[in-house]
Amino acid sequence: MKKILFVSSEVHPLIKTGGLADVAGSLPLSLAELGQDIRIFMPNYGAIKYTQDVHKKCTLQIDNRTVHILETRLPDSEVLVWLLDYPGFFGDKGNPYTDEYGHPWINSAERFTLFSRIAVEIAQNRTELDWQADIVHCNDWQSGLVPALLSIEPTRPATLFTIHNMAYQGIFSQETFQQLNLPGELWNHHALEFYGSMSFIKGGIACADHITTVSPTYALEIQTPEYGYGLDGLLFHRHNELNGIINGIDLEQWNPEKDPRIPQTYSAGRLGKKSVNKAALQQHFSLPEDADIPVIGLISRLVDQKGINLVIECLESLVDYPMQFVLLGSGNKELEHSLTNLSYLHPEQISIKIGYDEDLAHLIESGSDLFLMPSLFEPCGLNQLYSQRYGTLPIVRNTGGLADSVVDTIAETVADKTATGFVFQEATAGALLETVKRALLVYDNSKMWRQLQKNAMKKDFSWQKSAKEYIELYNTL
Numbered sequence: 074m075k076k077i078l079f080v081s082s083e084v085h086p087l088i089k090t091g092g093l094a095d096v097a098g099s100l101p102l103s104l105a106e107l108g109q110d111i112r113i114f115m116p117n118y119g120a121i122k123y124t125q126d127v128h129k130k131c132t133l134q135i136d137n138r139t140v141h142i143l144e145t146r147l148p149d150s151e152v153l154v155w156l157l158d159y160p161g162f163f164g165d166k167g168n169p170y171t172d173e174y175g176h177p178w179i180n181s182a183e184r185f186t187l188f189s190r191i192a193v194e195i196a197q198n199r200t201e202l203d204w205q206a207d208i209v210h211c212n213d214w215q216s217g218l219v220p221a222l223l224s225i226e227p228t229r230p231a232t233l234f235t236i237h238n239m240a241y242q243g244i245f246s247q248e249t250f251q252q253l254n255l256p257g258e259l260w261n262h263h264a265l266e267f268y269g270s271m272s273f274i275k276g277g278i279a280c281a282d283h284i285t286t287v288s289p290t291y292a293l294e295i296q297t298p299e300y301g302y303g304l305d306g307l308l309f310h311r312h313n314e315l316n317g318i319i320n321g322i323d324l325e326q327w328n329p330e331k332d333p334r335i336p337q338t339y340s341a342g343r344l345g346k347k348s349v350n351k352a353a354l355q356q357h358f359s360l361p362e363d364a365d366i367p368v369i370g371l372i373s374r375l376v377d378q379k380g381i382n383l384v385i386e387c388l389e390s391l392v393d394y395p396m397q398f399v400l401l402g403s404g405n406k407e408l409e410h411s412l413t414n415l416s417y418l419h420p421e422q423i424s425i426k427i428g429y430d431e432d433l434a435h436l437i438e439s440g441s442d443l444f445l446m447p448s449l450f451e452p453c454g455l456n457q458l459y460s461q462r463y464g465t466l467p468i469v470r471n472t473g474g475l476a477d478s479v480v481d482t483i484a485e486t487v488a489d490k491t492a493t494g495f496v497f498q499e500a501t502a503g504a505l506l507e508t509v510k511r512a513l514l515v516y517d518n519s520k521m522w523r524q525l526q527k528n529a530m531k532k533d534f535s536w537q538k539s540a541k542e543y544i545e546l547y548n549t550l
């Protein structure tokens with residue numbers, strides 16, 4: 074059994090902006106079930122709505138600041154969550170990275186430096202929590218300083234840094250570095266310095282004992298200039314200490330047989346019942362209720378990564394085919410406007426909901442026939458996993474975790490019953506359009522479609538296997 078401090082800036086269901094929260098709220102549960110002593114550490118944001126008891130555990134003084142550590146549990150579990158309570162930084166409205174108007178917090182560097190410093194104090198057992206970590210498992214740039222700060226301690230736990238997304242690096246100026254009062258020895262290109270600036274993510278990549286990413290394909294991709302954002306050389310240099318472990322999903326929350334958020338539960342053996350959700354989805358999105366027309370769903374942060382521009386271009390031609398398209402998402406205002414405009418032009422076929430809505434996400438997964446994920450890059454991606462579990466066939470680009478989790482429908486994979494979706498290569502609207510058209514043709518063959526749905530639904534996306542891989546890794550560190 075190892076004592077693991079799991080450091081994450083977001084944890085579902087306490088607070089979530091994307092897939093990191095899903096992972097931080099479900100992998101620890103699996104690790105605990107497999108006998109590990111795991112504690113999650115995250116900030117106490119003003120926006121968290123607690124459903125469990127929260128109480129103060131201890132107080133500490135760092136950098137002339139008085140901070141508290143609170144304790145709660147992940148709902149329906151014994152997994153302890155420790156929260157850094159410092160209202161001066163985390164008490165305001167907004168999400169972990171932006172204020173309520175969507176602007177990045179101007180003191181992001183200070184916020185996540187304090188967070189990382191306290192993680193180090195806990196890991197080194199220098200708080201009244203009286204718990205000594207064996208392993209500190211950090212996630213993304215917000216905790217990138219932790220491996221760096223620990224690397225200069227005389228004795229310390231082992232460190233693992235998991236990259237969920239190379240596109241977010243936490244880059245700040247040298248002046249900011251100086252203001253943060255961090256140890257000067259970390260200002261060098263083997264630690265935090267990145268072409269004259271300070272990089273949080275580099276702290277994790279350069280200083281952790283081991284690095285993982287959330288899929289094997291992405292682990293290879295980030296060692297190339299196209300996906301490495303200037304850190305590909307360092308990642309290649311460390312390739313012996315770098316590997317990919319694919320994410321699992323929370324099988325309780327994303328279970329079509331029990332999901333309380335959908336109008337009609339169903340299973341691979343009772344797929345006919347899925348049509349009740351489709352009708353509810355069409356109603357919700359004010360589209361004509363038609364059981365036969367294929368519905369394509371999309372749920373996403375609206376950012377460049379997700380290939381939304383390809384979708385917009387592709388939709389202009391797709392409206393000539395019998396299909397309906399529903400989208401739930403928010404982010405880039407230009408993308409929001411273009412999508413909304415398309416829905417005004419084609420109200421019978423395209424319907425858009427700008428916003429963040431977990432209940433609606435479940436309705437889309439359960440009611441759509443196809444799910445679109447044409448990402449330019451995708452470290453893992455979770456929606457294509459949820460979709461397969463819900464018998465909603467994903468259309469994905471051949472990249473990262475999408476490549477590792479969806480099997481394209483071709484003669485061979487149809488024959489051996491491994492096909493679970495539709496995969497395309499080039500990041501162009503043309504390639505996407507061709508693949509959607511291919512999927513629509515298969516949709517017309519209802520027998521084959523049913524078989525593909527069954528193939529997808531019977532796949533094992535539990536955390537079991539991946540959690541065991543993490544434990545094996547912890548044991549080698």
Ligand code: ADP
Binds near residue numbers: 457
């Ligand atoms: P990423 O972390 O890059 O955003 P993932 O596919 O790993 O991508 O995870 C996204 C998660 O966030 C999924 O659980 C998805 O359902 C959820 N999500 C994204 N946008 C929305 C939204 N607008 N409303 C509800 N859930 C959303």
Ligand code: GLC
Binds near residue numbers: 091092237287453474
């Ligand atoms: C990131 C990635 C996404 C991944 C998620 C959880 O946000 O963009 O692909 O699934 O982290 O690991």
